[in-house]
Amino acid sequence: MQVANEKEREQLKIVIVGHVDHGKSTLVGRLFHDTDSLPEGKFESVLAACKKRGMPFEWSFLMDSLQAERDQGITIDTSQIWFKTKARDYVIIDAPGHKEFLKNMISGAASSDAALLIIDAKEGVREQSKRHGYLLHLLGVSQIAVAVNKMDLINYSQKEFAIIEKEYRAYLKSIGVKPTFVIPISGRDGDCITGPSENMKWYKGPSIVEALDHFTITPPLSAFPLRFPIQDVYKFDERRLIVGRLESGSLTVGDELVFSPTNKSARIASIENWPDQKQGAKNPISASAGMSVAVTLDDQIFVERGQLASRTKNAPFLTNLFRGKLFWLGHEPLAKGKKYWLKINTCEYTVEVKEIEKIVNTDNLKIAAGGNVERNSVAEVVFRVRGLIALDNFAENPKTGRFVLVENYQIVGGGIIDVKGFQNLRSERKVKSTNLHVVENRITPFERNLANGHKGGVLWFTGLSGSGKTTLAGELQQRLFARGYQVYVLDGDNIRRGLNADLGFTPKDRSENIRRVSEVAALFADAGIIVITAFISPYKNDRDHARAAAPNAFHSVYIKADLKTCEKRDPKGLYKKARKGEIANFTGISAPFEEPENADLVLDTGKKSIGECVALLVDYVEQNLVKPVEQAAKKSDYTGGADI
C-alpha cells in the first residue's frame, strides 16, 4: 500500500564560493540565523565554544564545525547544510576558498543548481574571484549571484560598490557568464541578507534570500535525445537485466535502442521493477531522465557496462579524438604524450594527450600555447582514445558531454567536451548486413585500426641472402614497437622450427614454405598487426600468391643489394658453401632470383646505411598504415575555440 506523497517543497542546491577570508561561512551563519533555520541549541553551543576560546561570537563556527577548521580558520572541505526560506528549502554547499582546496570547491560546485560568489568589498576583485567565476562557467553553473561582502568596512559606499560591480561584471561577460545579481551585503551585521538594509538605502536590488528564491532548480534532461549509459548487466534470476540511469530523454517498452560504440540494436521488451507483480505492483512501461532503471531486451545481443544506449536517430558522437576544456588537479603536470584513465558516465578508456592547445590563465584570460598544464590550471587539450568512444558535445548534452581523468587512484582533472572540428565516425560504423547475427561477434578492421592507432599490414621483404632483410626487419620491429605499434617479424627462425618443420629445400617445399608464410602473414594483418616477413622469396609467382592472400594489406619491399655485396657480407658463410657446391639450389649462385618489378619500396642496402633504410621504412609505415586511420578520425579543419 502506497500513501500519496504530500506536496513537497522544492529543494535548491546552492554553492557558496569565494576567496579565503572573504566571509563565506559568516554569511552562511547569518543566513541561518536570519531565516530562523538554526537547530535549537546550536547558537548557544557555538557561543559557549567561542567563550571557551575567549573570543567574540563567530558566525562561521556554525558551519565550520570541524575542530581542525576552527584552529586554522579556513573551511577545509565541502560541507552541506540545510536551511529554509518562506519559498522553499535549500542545501548550501560551502566551498572552501583556499587555493590548495580547489578540488573540494569543484566537488561542491559541480552538483549545484546555482552559485553565490562572494567578493570582499575591501579587497575588491582578486585572482581567486576570477578563477571561481571561470570554474563555475566550466562546471556549467549558470545561475550566479555575486555578494559584495563586508560593506560595513567601506562605510557602505555606493561608489566603491559600483567600481567592484563594474569590474566583475566585465570579467564575467568576457567569459560568457551573465551574473543574475550583484548584491552589496554585510554578513557580520546582517545587511541585505533577508531584506533591504538601513545602511544602504541607495541599493534597490534584491537581498540574498530574495535573489536565491529567484533561482530555479535544474530540471532533468527529459526533452533531450535519449542517453542511457549502461551501468551493469544482472542475472540474479532468469531475467537478463540491463541497468543504468537515464541521463537524458525517455524510453518506452517496444523502443529500439542502439548501443554505442558496438552499434548493435535491440528493442526494450520490458522495464523491470521491484516490488514486482508478486508483490502486487505493476512494471512501468516508460521511464524518463533521472530514473535508475532495469530493462530487458527482445534480443540477446552482447551488452556490457560502459556502452551508451540511445535511439538510432540523434545517437551520440562517435570518435577517437576529442577536445576537453579541463581543470587540472593533479600534483604532476598534465603533459603531451602522457596517458590517463578517462571516465565518461560509466565508460572508461585509456587516453593519450595528443595536443595541449592552450593553457588559460583564469586571472587575465591570457592564453599560452604548449607547455605542461600545472595543478589548478585550466587548459584545452586534445585527447586520443584507444578505440571508439561515444560522447556528446557539452553544449548539446551536459550529462554525457563531460569527463574526469584518473591517475594513480586519484581523480586528477575534469572537463567538458568540445567536438568542434572533429569528424563523427558513426557513418563508418554502419552495419553492413541486415542480418545482425552475421556481424554480431566480429570486430571490424576499422575497430582494430582505431584500437591500435594503425592498420594491419604485411611488409613483405624480398632480397638475396645477405641483403639485410633480417637486420632491417629486426631494427624496424624495435622502432615500431617502441612507438606503440603492434608488430611482429616472421622469418626462417620462427617458421621453420614449428609450422614448416616438415619442409625441406626442394623447389616444391620452398614454394610450400612461402605459401604457408603468406597465409600466416595475411592472418596477422587481419588481426590488425603489422607483420614483417624476411624470406628470400625469389620467385615472382610465390610473391604474387602472398599478395593475393592479403590483397589490401600487402606491401612489397625489395631489399636490394648486388650479389657481390651480399657475397662479401656472407653472414652465415652460406655463399662460401654454395660456391663449393655444398648447398644445392642456392639463390644467386645455383638458382635464379626474379627481381621484383613493381616493389612498393626499394631499399638499396649497398648504398644506404641501416639507419637510413630504417628511417625510410618508418616513413613508409606512417604514410601507408597510420595516416589513413588518423585521417578518418581527424579533425577536418578547425581553428580552435576563440570563444573563451
Add this chain to the structure above:
Amino acid sequence: MAKANKRMLKKKIGNNVKKLRPAKTEVMDHLDRLEAQSIYIFREAFNKIEKLGMLWSFGKDSNTMIWLAKKAFLGTVPFPLIHCDTELEMDEVYAFRDQYVKEWKVNLISEICPPIETTDPSLPHSARVAARKTGGLKSVIAREGFTGIIAGIRRDEEATRAKERYFSPRDHEGQWDAKDQPPEFWDQFMTDFKPGTHVRVHPLLHWTELDIWQYIKRENLPIVPLYYAKPYGKFYGQDYKGKMMRFRSLGEKGITFPVASTAENIDEIIEELKVTKVSERSGRPMGADTDESSFERLRADGYM
C-alpha cells in the same frame, strides 16, 4: 516491416503490446530523485567493489537502505549485512532483528564487539561504547576481507558527516582523513584503491531525517516501535515521570535516551520534524556533552 516488429514484440512481451503507447512524461518527485541517486550508488558499488558488506543497525536509516538495495538489485541483497553487536541494544531492537532477518531473507553477520577495556580511556563513557563498534567493525573487515563497507550515514545528521563523500576511502587502520579527501563530482566516484585500503560507501548521504520518514511512510517500511512516543517512567538512571517520549535515533542501552515528543505514529513524526529545532542525535550525546570534539575523534578512527 512494422507489422513484423510488432508481431515479434508480441511474442516477447505477450499482451502488454496493447498498452504500448507513449506514456505521458512522468515527473519525478523529491523522494523519487533521492531514491534514483541511491540506486545509482548501490549499482556503482556492486559493479566496482570486489567484496561488499552493508551495516545494519535495525534503525530507520539502515532499514531504508536495505529497501533501496532491494530496489537496486530487483529484490535481492547480493552481499552480506553486518551488525556490530555490543550486546547492549534495546530488547525491541533485537526482536526486530530476529523478525526481519527471516522475513527479508538476508544474510546477517553478527559481530560481537570487543569489550570496553579495549577502547581509548580518554574518551567519555558514551563515546567508548561507540568505539567498541569501531573495534567490532575493524575485526569483521579483517576476518571477512571486505573491501567496501556500505553505511547509512546522512549529511544532515551531524557536522562531520556533512563533509563525507559517497565513496570515502579508509586507510588500512580504517582511519578517515577529512583533510585530504578525493574530489567527487559528476557522479564519478573513486572506486579503485591501493591494496590494503577499503572504502566506505554512503548511499543515503544526500537524504535528510525528514526524507527518511516520508519515504518510510510512502514505502510502508517496518520500524522498531521505539520511534513512537509513549509515556516513560524510570529509564536507565533517568526518571521521566510518565512524560511522552520517543527515540529519534536508536543506540545502546544506557547511552541513548528518548526525547520529549507526542508523535505516536509516522504522520505525527513527519509533522514534528517539520517544525522541530532539536537535533536528531540529541538523545545520543556520545560525549558531545562533555567534549565537543569526541564525535570527530570517533569518526577519524573509523566510526560510521
